[in-house]
Amino acid sequence: MNYILIGNGVAGTEAALAIRNADDQGDITILTQSAHHFYYRPRLIEYLAGKADLAAFTLYNEDHYREKRIGVRLNTRVTAIDPEQGQVTDAAGNLYPYDRLLVATGADCFVPPIPGADLPGVFTVRGVTDCDRVREHARQAENAVVIGGGLLGLEAAHSLVRLGIKVTVVEVMDRLLPRQLDAEGASLLQKMLERKGMAFRLGTTVEKISGTRSVTGLVLQGGETIPAGMVVISAGIRGRTTLAREAGLQVNKGIVVDDRLQTSVPGIFAAGDPIEHRDRLYGQWPAAREQGMKAGQIMSGKDTVYTGTAPAATLKVTGIDVYSAGEYDSRVGMVEVSREELVYKKYIIRDNKLAGAIVVGDPAVIPTVRKVFQGSLPIREIMKVPHTKGGDMDKWECSACGYVYDPEKGDDVGGVAPGTAFEDLPDDWVCPVCGVGKDQFNKV
Ligand SMILES: Cc1cc2nc3c(=O)[nH]c(=O)nc-3n(C[C@H](O)[C@H](O)[C@H](O)COP(=O)(O)OP(=O)(O)OC[C@H]3O[C@@H](n4cnc5c(N)ncnc54)[C@H](O)[C@@H]3O)c2cc1C
Numbered sequence: 001m002n003y004i005l006i007g008n009g010v011a012g013t014e015a016a017l018a019i020r021n022a023d024d025q026g027d028i029t030i031l032t033q034s035a036h037h038f039y040y041r042p043r044l045i046e047y048l049a050g051k052a053d054l055a056a057f058t059l060y061n062e063d064h065y066r067e068k069r070i071g072v073r074l075n076t077r078v079t080a081i082d083p084e085q086g087q088v089t090d091a092a093g094n095l096y097p098y099d100r101l102l103v104a105t106g107a108d109c110f111v112p113p114i115p116g117a118d119l120p121g122v123f124t125v126r127g128v129t130d131c132d133r134v135r136e137h138a139r140q141a142e143n144a145v146v147i148g149g150g151l152l153g154l155e156a157a158h159s160l161v162r163l164g165i166k167v168t169v170v171e172v173m174d175r176l177l178p179r180q181l182d183a184e185g186a187s188l189l190q191k192m193l194e195r196k197g198m199a200f201r202l203g204t205t206v207e208k209i210s211g212t213r214s215v216t217g218l219v220l221q222g223g224e225t226i227p228a229g230m231v232v233i234s235a236g237i238r239g240r241t242t243l244a245r246e247a248g249l250q251v252n253k254g255i256v257v258d259d260r261l262q263t264s265v266p267g268i269f270a271a272g273d274p275i276e277h278r279d280r281l282y283g284q285w286p287a288a289r290e291q292g293m294k295a296g297q298i299m300s301g302k303d304t305v306y307t308g309t310a311p312a313a314t315l316k317v318t319g320i321d322v323y324s325a326g327e328y329d330s331r332v333g334m335v336e337v338s339r340e341e342l343v344y345k346k347y348i349i350r351d352n353k354l355a356g357a358i359v360v361g362d363p364a365v366i367p368t369v370r371k372v373f374q375g376s377l378p379i380r381e382i383m384k385v386p387h388t389k390g391g392d393m394d395k396w397e398c399s400a401c402g403y404v405y406d407p408e409k410g411d412d413v414g415g416v417a418p419g420t421a422f423e424d425l426p427d428d429w430v431c432p433v434c435g436v437g438k439d440q441f442n443k444v
Contacts, residue, residue, distance in 0.1 A: 001026040001100065001300075002026070002027045002097060002098050002100075003019055003023075003027065003098065003100050003299060003300075004029055004031065004097075004098035004100075004101050005028070005030045005031070005102040006030075006032070006078045006103050006243070007030070007032055007105045008030045008032035008034055009104060009288065010038070010041070010288045010289045011102075011104035011106075011288045011289070012102065012272070012292060013030070013292065014293045014296060014435070015102050015269075015271060015292040015293070016068075017293075017296065018295075018296025018297045019296040019297075020068045020069065020070060021296075022296075022301060022302060023300040023301070026300065027071075028069070028071065029070075029071040029096065030071065030072045030073065031076045032072065032073065033075065033077035034127070035075050035128075035129075036058070036074070036128055037059075037060065037065075037072065038058070038060055039054060039057050039128075040400045040434050041127075041285065042401065043056075043400075044127070045156065045158075045159050047128070048131045048135065048156065048159040048160075049160075049162040050135065050162070050163065051162070056400075057400050059436060076090050076091075076092075077090060077091040079091050080246065080247070081101065081243055081246075081249075081268070082247070083248065083265045083267075085097075086101075086267070098267075099267070100268075100300075101267065101269065102271060102295055103243065103244050103268065103269070103274065104270065104272045104274075104288075105239075105240040105241075106272060106273045106274065107126075107237040107238060107239045107273035107274060108124075108237065109124035109126050109233065109235070109236075109237055109238075110236045110238045111124060111233055112233070114208060114209055115208040116210060116211065117233065119209055120213065120215070121137060121230045122230075122232075122233065123230065124234070125152070125156055125234070126237075134160075134232065135163070138160065138163050138165055138230065140229065141228075141229030142165065142229055143165060143167070143168070143227055143228055143229055144160050144165050144166070144168075144230045144231065144232065145169075145170060145226055145228040146160070146167060146168070146169045146233075146234060147206055147231065147233045147235060148169075148170075148171065148234035148235045149169050149171030149173070149177070149200070149202070150179075150234065150236070151177065151315060153169060153171070153232075153234035154177075154193065154318060155317070156232050157193075158196065158198070160232070161196060161198060165230075168198070168200070169198055169200050169201070170218070170226075171200070171201070172204070172205050173203065175190075176189055176200075177317070177322070180315065180322060180358075181322070182328060182346065184337075184339075184344060184346070185328075185344050185358045188342070188361070189317065189320065192320055192361065193318065196318065201220060201226070204220050205221045206218050206220060207219045207221055215228060215230060216228070216229070218231065236283075237273065237283050239253075239255065239273050239274030239275070239276075239281065241255050248265070250263065250264035253276050254276030254281050255270040255275050256275075256276050257269070257270050257271075257277050259278075259305040259306055259307060260298050261275070261277075261306050262298075269298065271294075271295040272292060275291065277291075277308065278308060280308065282309060285434070286309055287309035289435060290306070290309050291306060291309075314366060320360065321359070321360075321362070321366060322359070323357065323358070323359040323369060323370065324358045325354075325357050325370070326354070326373060327356035328346070328348075329356075330348050330356055332348075335347070343361040344358065344360040345357075345358070345359050345362060345365065347369075347382060349379065353375075353379065354372045357382075365382070367409045367418075368382055370412070371412075393422070394422060394443050394444065395443075396422045397443075398431045398433065398440060399440050400431065400434050400436045401431060401433045401434035403431055403432065404444060405425075407419065407420055407421050411429075412432070414429055414430070422438075422441065422443075425438060
């Protein structure tokens with residue numbers, strides 16, 4: 001069996017590994033336009049701030065692919081898929097026949113049609129090269145504007161602040177992270193970020209980006225001008241669907257796949273950021289990882305299905321812990337709010353159940369709140385003072401993604417009970433965030 005996978009992000013790479021697990025004989029080739037081997041994309045934010053080298057979050061080296069007998073062709077852009085002939089073509093005209101094909105082409109940043117968005121000094125952040133360009137330009141910029149106050153926009157803004165630049169974030173909604181926080185939680189987060197040196201303009205839009213040879217500033221709706229030596233646009237993503245569309249695959253908002261992650265053309269599968277599954281688009285690492293893994297299993301003959309990925313509700317926003325779940329914005333039902341300096345907790349309790357919750361700035365309470373929300377702990381547990389005192393056991397940090405294994409908390413995802421020392425974790429335990437093995441962890 002000849003497997004071709006387009007894209008070496010988490011979806012393509014996990015698919016290749018799953019195929020090799022199930023099919024020892026098949027030929028597996030990853031074609032990617034990237035110049036870099038597979039890396040943990042969320043850590044680009046640290047790379048942007050000059051706080052991590054690419055090698056620190058490149059997940060597999062050449063030896064790993066050799067050992068698994070997976071061919072990876074870097075700098076190879078696929079330009080066409082021909083389902084009738086069962087082959088793909090790259091930009092140099094090479095042909096690659098396949099029996100099973102995976103389209104795992106990821107996404108591009110969305111750039112809204114703002115006049116001046118094409119000026120030098122205006123950037124988006126998706127890959128290593130984008131970060132290199134931003135850092136190069138940042139040397140000569142004193143101030144910057146980030147358009148978009150979602151998770152990625154805030155992270156990018158924080159990275160620029162760490163580079164010594166004065167940053168203003170412009171957001172069309174009247175609060176930060178509107179899909180995760182209510183007005184009060186968002187306002188606390190804003191206050192914490194202001195202390196880190198960021199400024200905000202909320203509930204407004206950008207009329208134009210000004211400048212002649214390079215960007216010099218922005219004009220907001222209503223006429224306010226903000227000086228800016230550079231602009232980073234973080235206004236969401238759009239799946240890379242052109243290849244699929246041109247090959248005649250059904251594309252709606254994303255490449256349409258069924259529960260077997262198969263596209264409208266038999267033998268062609270898709271996974272990761274470009275797909276639309278049960279009317280849903282994800283754009284998140286854990287979803288792309290699960291889809292890639294499932295697609296690989298299915299392509300190599302396993303009788304299994306993908307039914308969706310539960311949305312991640314625990315976030316780290318510029319180092320601040322944020323959790324939100326269920327009807328987080330509701331005021332209906334008993335609302336238990338606790339406000340302290342730089343901590344906000346809100347629980348919506350109805351029929352003796354936790355119908356929704358927000359926690360900002362108190363990481364110790366989050367595992368308990370999550371379990372109560374999921375129904376595995378009784379409601380009274382969230383009213384108890386959380387046990388924050390550290391024990392004698394060490395914490396261990398994942399060198400790939402920065403996740404910290406805390407023995408006090410265990411690992412929900414991997415089914416590890418609180419109180420389990422790192423040394424006692426099973427050998428096949430993997431990082432619940434990025435999926436690397438125990439050997440990639442360092443003692444904190
Ligand atoms: C800065 C940043 C921070 C993020 N932080 C988080 C986070 O904290 N939590 C979270 O859940 N998610 C986060 N994400 C989103 C997450 O990284 C993505 O959801 C995930 O990487 C998607 O994986 P993928 O394999 O679908 O696509 P990608 O990782 O985008 O990989 C797609 C690959 O396909 C290749 N490709 C595309 N077109 C072609 C072609 N025609 N020919 C050959 N190759 C092609 C590309 O070069 C690329 O290598 C972040 C993203 C960014 C950019």
